[in-house]
Amino acid sequence: MGATDQPRRAALPSSPELPAHGWSTHETLERLEALRVTDVRWKEGRAFSLAYQASPEAHDLATEAYRRFSGENALNVEAFPSLRAMQTDVLAIAGRWLGAPDTARGFLTSGGTESILMALKSARGQFRATGITSPNVVLPTSAHAAFHKAGAYFDVELRCVPVCSETWRADASAMARASDANTIMFVASAPQYPQGVVDPVADIAAVALERGVNCHVDACMGGVTLPYLERLGVRFPKWNFAVEGVTSMSVDLHKFGYTAKGASVIMYRNAALRSHQGFVTDNWLGGFYGSSGVLGTKSGGPIAAAWAVLHHLGDDGYLRVARSARDTTLSIAAAIKAEPRLVLRAEPDATLLSFGSATPDLDIYAVADGLAARGWYVDRQAPPPSIHLTVNAIHAETYSQFLSDLAATLDAVGNSSGALGSYGTLE
Ligand SMILES: Cc1ncc(COP(=O)(O)O)c(C=O)c1O
Structure with a gap:
């Protein structure tokens, strides 16, 4: 934290004490609004990062849908068939954006980071079954920091390969050279965050295919936008499941899907690949427990907001x-x-x-x-x-x-x- 942050913090009317007598709704909301006076004005288009706005109407709809389902829990959709139906719909729509085949299966996650964590965890589980116990993932230096987090969380070595100095795109040949018998996954981005270019997905996926390992395409930023840019005639490298060898993809709905925060999709080419993501146990006193991702309790808010905004736009x-x-x-x-x-x-x-x-x-x-x-x-x-x-x-x-x-x-x-x-x- 920089020293210059101090006066700004001190000026905020924050309240670390639990009030002896609870505040009224009106007072609480007034204080919440007071807390945000120095926040960046993203709804006015002042932030070129962190926040997205399609229209005030879409934002208000997302907020309302979120409010209505914020208390519902997608940890168990047996109790909330509404959330199951919404998830199924959203995954089908996202799958079409990603050019996914009929065999594809996915999950909704809380964000791009969780989608990437899950892609890497799944690959680790899949190849552990084939005897690879010291796995590595080969990725370009432009791949998002979330891959590094995934490597650190799941104890998987990351082999970072410099991008082409002229184009900033991943260098598929250098990535091939960086791989070995313990490589379980190659990574490409569509587009990569730092310079906004789409990696040569076909070249990278071809290397993965030849070695019989996974290729994850991180389309957290582009998964919603690129299909429409293609329809508008914009040209960039092939980037989605239409490329043979792409085994999984991530796309964030809370970015260019313009939905509320907490919504991303991890999509696998087939159910067998997806089967390595979930976690189950009955080794405790609470019976059988299963969950698809990092979260246990999972608010219905982001799911309802995603369903609403996708259908509204x-x-x-x-x-x-x-x-x-x-x-x-x-x-x-x-x-x-x-x-x-x-x-x-x-x-x-x-x-x-x-x-x-x-x-x-x-x-x-x-x-x-x-x-x-x-x-x-x-x-x-x-x-x-x-x-x-x-x-x-x-x-x-x-x-x-x-x-x-x-x-x-x-x-x-x-x-x-x-x-x-x-x-x-x-x-
Ligand atoms: C290309 C890319 N992948 C993944 C992420 C991580 O997404 P999140 O911040 O939703 O976890 C980002 C975030 O900006 C990104 O740009």
Whole structure:
């Protein structure tokens, strides 16, 4: 935590004491609203990270659906057939986005990280049965940090292979060379987060297929948007289950599905692959216990919100928001390419991009500080030092202001310096 965080924290009307007499609903909600006054204004399109907004109506619907099912528990859908039906529907819709075959089977999870954890855990279980007890996973350096978390949680070695220096795409040949007889899975991303490009999934899956091991495609960012961009004629490498050798995929509904937080899909090519994900035991005094993922109790809120928003936006709605986010991404990319003090890291394949400083005396993190002072939240990443933008539908309304604030920041920033910061926090 930086020293500058202290005054802001102290100013918040937080209340660490349990009140002796409970607050009224009105007072409680007033205090909750007071707590958020310094939060980034994401519903106004000020955050290029962490939050997504298709429309106020879709957001309100997600909130209402979440509220209605927040107390229901998907740990056991025998008690809540409504949640079973919603999950089945959502998985079928997601499966079509991912080009999944009829044999495909999946689960809803709490987010991209859980989907990735489960893909790796499943692969570990699957290959442990074949005698691999010191497994490794081969992945590009651009693959999301969640794979590293999965490796740490499940004690699986991760072999990180540098991406191609020109394209930022994964290097399938180098990944093949990094593998050995203990490799259980290769990873590709569609698109990868840092520079927003789609990996050569077909090349990586071919290596996996030849070795008889798994290939997971992380489409947490692109799984909803890419099918619509394809329909709009955008060209990028083949990325989904249509590629032979892809065994599992992850797609986040709480990102470009524009649903409430806590909703992602892990999809396997068939039921046999999926069978390694679940956990069961009867070795305690409570009888038979089974659960599909990391969570035990699992709120119905995110499931109902996902079901509601998917059906509310519909196919035409997702086409519309994908086109909008893509057009905005291209407009921002064009402005960055026209700015001699900045360098666009890669032509975006979808709706994510990053840029850095083109001159040694411009610190890109100082630019991020300047943008923050003007009310914009952008991600800071490295290496190389860059600003990252995740562009979604809401930004169509705000990107012109963002670009003029970026220009003003570049004029004002001089040779001051900033800091990398953190993608997530330990709090
Ligand atoms: C490509 C990719 N995969 C996985 C994740 C992890 O998703 P989550 O933060 O929902 O756990 C992210 C998050 O930004 C991502 O960009």
